Structures are given as C-alpha cells and as structure tokens.
Amino acid sequence: MVNNILGSHANLSTLLAQSVNNANQTTPPTSLQATANLEANAQKITDELLGQFSDEKVGQVLNQQLTSLLTISSTPSILNYKLSDEELALRTVISSQQEGLLNNENSTKLIERLNTSVKNIQGAYASTSAILSNLGQLGHKQQTFLASSQQRVERSLNPFMEDLNRKNYENSDNYLFELSVKTKEGDVINITFNSAQGYDENTGEATDDFSLSYEVNGDLSKAEHQALTQVLSGVGEMADEFFKTKQSSHSSYVPLNQTDISLDFLTGFNHQQLSGFDVSFSTTDGETILPSENNLNLSYNIDAASNQQALVYKLESGQNEVDFTLDMSTFGGQDINQMQQYITTLDKSLEDSRRNSFDETNDSAFGHKGDEKMKQGFALFKDAFTSMSSAAERYSRIESVASQQFTNGRELVSDLVDNMITNDPRYQGLGSSEKNTLGEGISKLADFDVAFSFAMDRGDYQPKSNIELSQATEQEKSGKFSGVTQSKNASTRFDYQDSHPNTYDKKESYNIGTAVKNNELVGLDQSYKADVDKKTYQFNPEKSQYEIKMALKEQTISESSIRFINDIWLEKNQDSYSMDKKERINSNSTQDEFKRTSSHSHSKLVTLIGDLDKLAEDKNVRREYLTNLSQVNFFMDKEN
Numbered sequence: 001m002v003n004n005i006l007g008s009h010a011n012l013s014t015l016l017a018q019s020v021n022n023a024n025q026t027t028p029p030t031s032l033q034a035t036a037n038l039e040a041n042a043q044k045i046t047d048e049l050l051g052q053f054s055d056e057k058v059g060q061v062l063n064q065q066l067t068s069l070l071t072i073s074s075t076p077s078i079l080n081y082k083l084s085d086e087e088l089a090l091r092t093v094i095s096s097q098q099e100g101l102l103n104n105e106n107s108t109k110l111i112e113r114l115n116t117s118v119k120n121i122q123g124a125y126a127s128t129s130a131i132l133s134n135l136g137q138l139g140h141k142q143q144t145f146l147a148s149s150q151q152r153v154e155r156s157l158n159p160f161m162e163d164l165n166r167k168n169y170e171n172s173d174n175y176l177f178e179l180s181v182k183t184k185e186g187d188v189i190n191i192t193f194n195s196a197q198g199y200d201e202n203t204g205e206a207t208d209d210f211s212l213s214y215e216v217n218g219d220l221s222k223a224e225h226q227a228l229t230q231v232l233s234g235v236g237e238m239a240d241e242f243f244k245t246k247q248s249s250h251s252s253y254v255p256l257n258q259t260d261i262s263l264d265f266l267t268g269f270n271h272q273q274l275s276g277f278d279v280s281f282s283t284t285d286g287e288t289i290l291p292s293e294n295n296l297n298l299s300y301n302i303d304a305a306s307n308q309q310a311l312v313y314k315l316e317s318g319q320n321e322v323d324f325t326l327d328m329s330t331f332g333g334q335d336i337n338q339m340q341q342y343i344t345t346l347d348k349s350l351e352d353s354r355r356n357s358f359d360e361t362n363d364s365a366f367g368h369k370g371d372e373k374m375k376q377g378f379a380l381f382k383d384a385f386t387s388m389s390s391a392a393e394r395y396s397r398i399e400s401v402a403s404q405q406f407t408n409g410r411e412l413v414s415d416l417v418d419n420m421i422t423n424d425p426r427y428q429g430l431g432s433s434e435k436n437t438l439g440e441g442i443s444k445l446a447d448f449d450v451a452f453s454f455a456m457d458r459g460d461y462q463p464k465s466n467i468e469l470s471q472a473t474e475q476e477k478s479g480k481f482s483g484v485t486q487s488k489n490a491s492t493r494f495d496y497q498d499s500h501p502n503t504y505d506k507k508e509s510y511n512i513g514t515a516v517k518n519n520e521l522v523g524l525d526q527s528y529k530a531d532v533d534k535k536t537y538q539f540n541p542e543k544s545q546y547e548i549k550m551a552l553k554e555q556t557i558s559e560s561s562i563r564f565i566n567d568i569w570l571e572k573n574q575d576s577y578s579m580d581k582k583e584r585i586n587s588n589s590t591q592d593e594f595k596r597t598s599s600h601s602h603s604k605l606v607t608l609i610g611d612l613d614k615l616a617e618d619k620n621v622r623r624e625y626l627t628n629l630s631q632v633n634f635f636m637d638k639e640n
Contacts, residue, residue: 053137055145059085061131062149065124066092069117089153093117125150174284177239181231181277184304187218189228227270234265235279242281242296261380266300266311266387271330271395276301294318307331309391311384315377320370322377324452326384332392332446333411339389341439343382346452346469348437349492349506350378353465356504356534357494365463365496366456374454374465381452392446409475413484413514414442416521420562426609429526430558431575436528438488438510447471461500466493481635483514483523501546505533515635523632524562525640531555538584547592551582565628566621568610576602 053061066088083091096113105113125146132138177193192213220228241260281296299312307330315322354374357365364371418441421427430436448471455464473486487509494504508530515523532554537546555578563570581597615622 053142058142058145062128065128069120085149086153089121175243176282179235179279181228182275183224184273184275187220190215224273227273231277263384263387267390269391271302309388319457320373321455324381326388326450328388328448329446330392330395332396333444334393335444338439338443338445345437345490349467349490352506353492353494357463370456377454385450389445410484411444413516414444417441420521426569428571428573430528430560436510442484442486442512443471447473462497464495464497478635480517482516485513487511501537503535507531513636513640515632522564523636525636526560528558549584554579563629563632566625571607573605
C-alpha cells in the first residue's frame with residue numbers, strides 16, 4: 001500500500017523500512033499531548049531566531065513542531081538530507097499507521113490513527129503561528145509562507161489518505177441474505193437483505209449501504225401466509241447464528257459453529273401450502289489480514305408428482321467446505337431402532353474416514369480444527385436426515401391413501417420379519433450381524449439417498465472425506481404371494497483429491513427379500529457384504545515419484561436363506577472372509593521388496609427343523625411341500 005504511494009521517493013522508502021523494523025514505538029500523541037509538546041518546544045527557540053524571521057527561520061520553527069509529532073524514537077540518518085515539510089508530515093502519518101499494523105489493529109483503529117495524525121499536523125501549523133505571534137514575528141509574509149506550506153502538505157497527504165481509506169474499506173464487511181419461497185400454487189416470495197461498507201471514489205469517504213426488498217409474485221392466502229411465517233422463523237434463526245458479530249481487533253465476524261444451526265423446522269414444513277425454498281447467506285470479512293468469504297446455501301424442495309423431498313446444503317468458510325445432499329421419499333413411518341442403526345452407521349463411517357487419514361504421527365489429515373469443523377457439519381447433516389425422515393412420517397399420516405398403502409404393505413412385512421428375527425428360537429441369522437451396523441430386517445423409514453462431504457485446502461494437500469448412505473424399497477405381488485425387497489448401502493471414502501495418492505474406500509450393503517402368503521412369512525433371504533480397499537504411498541526422492549507402501553483388500557460376505565413352509569424350517573447360512581495385504585519392507589533398496597499376507601475362510605451350514613419323518617414317509621406331504629417350496633423360490637427369484 002505505502003510503496004505504491006511513495007514510488008521513487010527513496011528517502012521516504014528508507015524511513016518506512018526503518019519504521020517497520022522498530023517494534024517498540026509509542027502510541028501517537030493525542031491533540032492535548034501534541035499541544036503540550038509544541039508549547040515546550042517554544043522555549044527552545046534560540047535568540048538568533050528573534051530577529052525579523054525569514055522564510056527559512058519560519059521553516060525551522062515549523063520543522064520543530066512537525067518533528068515533535070513523530071512516534072519513532074530513533075531518527076534515521078539519510079546522509080544529512082533535510083526533510084521537507086511535506087515529507088515530515090507524510091512520515092508522521094506513515095509511522096503512526098505502521099505502529100498500528102504492528103499492533104494488529106483493525107481498519108477502524110487505523111482510520112482513527114489517520115484522523116489523529118491529520119489533526120496533529122494541523123495543530124503543528126496552529127502552534128507555529130502561535131509561537132511566531134507571541135514573539136511578535138507573525139506578519140503577512142510569515143502567514144503567507146505557513147498557508148502555502150500547509151496547502152502543499154494537504155495536497156501531499158490527500159493521495160495517501162484516499163489510498164488508505166480505499167484499502168481499509170474496499171474489502172470491508174459485506175452481509176447478504178437472500179430467500180426465495182415457492183407456494184404449491186406457483187406463487188413466489190423473494191426477500192433480499194444487503195448491508196455493505198465500502199469506499200466512495202468521488203468523496204473519498206467510507207460508505208454504509210443498507211437495502212431490504214420484499215417481493216411477492218401472486219396472491220397469498222391466509223394458509224400460505226402462515227406456512228411462510230413458519231419458514232421465515234426457521235430461516236431467521238439460521239441467519240442469527242450465521243451473522244453473529246463480535247468486537248475484535250482482528251475481525252468482527254464470528255466463525256459459524258454449525259452445531260448452533262438447527263434444521264428442525266423442516267419437520268413441520270407445510271407441504272400442502274409450500275413446495276420449497278432457497279436461501280443463501282454470505283459475508284465478506286475485510287478486517288482480517290487476508291479478507292475471507294463465508295457462503296452458505298440451502299435449498300429444500302418437494303416434488304408432489306414423484307413424492308420426493310430434496311435438500312442441498314453447501315458451506316464455504318475459509319479453507320473448509322461442507323457439502324451434503326439428501327433425497328428422500330415423502331412416504332415413510334416411524335422406526336426408532338432403525339434410525340439409531342443408521343446414525344451409528346454414519347458415525348462409524350466418519351470415524352473410519354478420519355482414522356484412515358492419519359499420517360505417520362497419528363494426526364488426522366484435517367488437523368484438530370479441521371476435525372472440529374467436519375464434526376460440526378456432520379452433526380447438522382444428521383439433523384437434516386432425522387428432520388426429513390420425521391417430515392415423511394408426518395406426510396404419510398396426512399395423506400390417507402399413501403398411509404393405507406404403506407400400512408398394508410411394508411409395515412406388515414416389516415413386523416413379520418422383526419418377529420421372526422427377534423422371537424423365533426430357530427433363527428440363526430447372519431454370521432456377521434455384529435459387524436452389520438446397517439441393521440437386520442426391513443426399515444419402516446422413508447427411502448432415501450444421502451451424501452456428505454468435507455474438503456479442506458491445506459496448501460500442498462487437499463484432504464476430503466465422503467460419506468454416503470441409501471435405502472431403497474420395492475413391493476411385489478404375484479398370485480397369492482406378496483413381498484418386500486429392500487437394500488441398505490453405506491460407503492466411505494477418503495482421498496487427497498489428486499494432491500496425494502493415499503486412498504481409503506469401504507463399501508457395505510445389506511439386502512433383504514421376503515415372501516408372504518396368507519399374512520405369514522414363508523420366505524426370508526438376507527445378505528451382508530463389506531469391502532475395504534486401502535492404499536498408502538511414500539515418496540521416493542531418487543525417482544521423484546510416489547511408490548506403494550501398503551495395499552490392503554478385505555471382503556466379508558454373509559448370506560442367510562430361510563423357507564418356512566408347512567411347519568418345516570429350512571435355513572441355509574454361508575459366511576466367507578478374505579484378506580490380502582502387501583507391505584513394502586525395503587525403503588532404500590533399488591529393488592521393490594514386499595511382505596504379503598493373505599487370509600481366507602469359508603463356512604456353510606444347512607438347518608432343517610420339523611416333522612421330517614412324515615415328510616420322508618408321506619409322498620403327498622412331500623409333494624405338497626416341494627410344490628410350495630418351488631413356488632416360494634420362484635417368487636423370491638422374481639423379486640431379485
């Protein structure tokens with residue numbers, strides 16, 4: 001900033017360079033202090049100045065007054081170069097500003113320093129006139145000299161003051177809030193709020209702009225007004241948290257703590273009156289050393305035709321970026337246990353991603369602060385997930401047709417499966433059930449597909465975590481059989497977005513298929529699969545490339561098939577596990593050497609419980625059983 005103004009003035013550049021290195025400067029004198037100093041300096045006027053004062057002698061008195069304003073104790077030596085009045089005045093301003101910068105003062109404090117410096121310079125001219133007047137030496141010639149000098153000083157200071165104001169205010173605080181709400185009838189409500197502090201090139205002064213607009217395209221009913229008020233209340237609470245301010249010498253903006261934001265108001269979103277909303281918040285914090293932008297965008301919409309609700313959230317704050325999306329059906333039921341299973345899955349996925357980002361010092365790739373930001377965003381993501389699920393449950397109660405369809409379909413089958421898994425002593429289940437955080441059985445919750453990501457720019461590295469979770473359900477009916485199939489999937493990925501080759505991937509899936517006849521569960525197929533793929537690399541400076549350090553692949557598969565026909569229980573269970581690991585054992589050798597570890601296991605069990613003697617002895621019973629078994633298998637295969 002200063003170098004642009006000083007340009008080729010080598011003497012002033014030297015003064016500034018020395019003032020930068022002087023960290024023990026005192027605070028700039030106030031107007032009263034300056035006056036006291038000037039009066040004291042009046043006593044130093046020597047007898048040789050008491051004659052008729054020439055311009056040179058008047059200049060000496062003025063020079064003393066301006067020199068007394070300097071805040072730097074050590075006066076630099078510049079080959080006995082005599083500073084002009086303009087240079088002394090400019091040096092006074094620069095030294096005061098530099099002291100403020102060394103103290104990490106914000107733009108408001110720096111502007112206060114600038115105003116004080118200008119007042120003190122004006123005071124120096126007033127004191128010089130007073131001294132000359134007391135000595136009987138203030139004639140027309142001396143007054144003309146001082147006025148001309150002061151005019152030159154003001155012309156010299158103006159470019160500096162304009163540039164300083166521009167630098168301090170052109171990137172100062174800006175606040176923007178935009179909300180657009182759309183009713184089910186197609187009416188649109190737009191609300192915009194903008195507050196900005198800037199710099200007026202014409203007047204050279206700081207400006208404060210404020211604008212608020214409210215626009216409605218269409219006619220709102222009383223019910224729509226009430227629904228809009230509910231949205232405004234929820235969004236308003238978000239805005240209160242986002243636009244928090246504080247008094248600080250570094251910044252007036254409080255970094256957003258996402259755990260203070262709530263999306264609970266989505267649970268009560270009036271889908272009968274409104275179809276969705278889009279909201280965005282942004283701030284530009286110009287008082288920090290590097291001006292930072294903070295942007296939050298949230299969109300929530302309901303598609304009545306496809307019975308879907310969708311939410312998109314994105315927060316960009318400094319080095320961090322939180323991004324999550326949720327697509328969910330508007331039809332679903334309450335399932336507390338399953339919701340807890342999903343929350344556990346999400347928490348475990350995030351922890352897996354974080355732990356597998358650890359470097360050799362066992363520190364997370366995101367650092368402590370990055371971890372906290374990621375956890376805050378993840379908590380808000382889970383809040384949105386549970387709120388939208390509760391909204392789907394409420395929609396289902398309101399929409400009677402959908403509620404009947406749901407009750408007669410998935411909920412009935414879900415209860416039958418839960419009863420078999422929980423209460424039937426013959427049930428053996430999946431061998432990997434303790435690893436299956438997705439949960440066994442059929443979820444009553446609304447189907448969904450959600451994703452969360454957290455990315456961070458750490459200069460040389462850009463670590464990123466991705467978490468995905470989904471549930472999809474289908475209902476099938478054929479002849480006397482009906483059934484439900486459902487898939488639950490979770491995935492975790494950590495990488496460095498091409499800035500480093502280390503990666504971690506984990507995919508989990510749980511699938512279930514059912515067959516129901518005469519309100520009895522006659523077929524139940526389940527499978528669980530988990531795949532882990534992890535690779536770490538080390539840099540080889542001799543080859544100037546990354547080389548594989550460790551590669552790990554793991555796979556777990558569990559399958560269960562149950563047929564319960566004519567009081568005969570037939571259950572087949574299979575479990576398998578495989579692991580392949582490759583580790584580099586030479587770090588300096590010219591040849592690649594690895595240690596390989598492998599592990600494989602497989603088990604299979606068939607259980608048959610019932611009146612087997614009757615089945616073996618009676619052909620009719622056996623024929624009926626085999627016919628029914630074939631029909632169930634055909635229906636189950638058709639589902640898949």
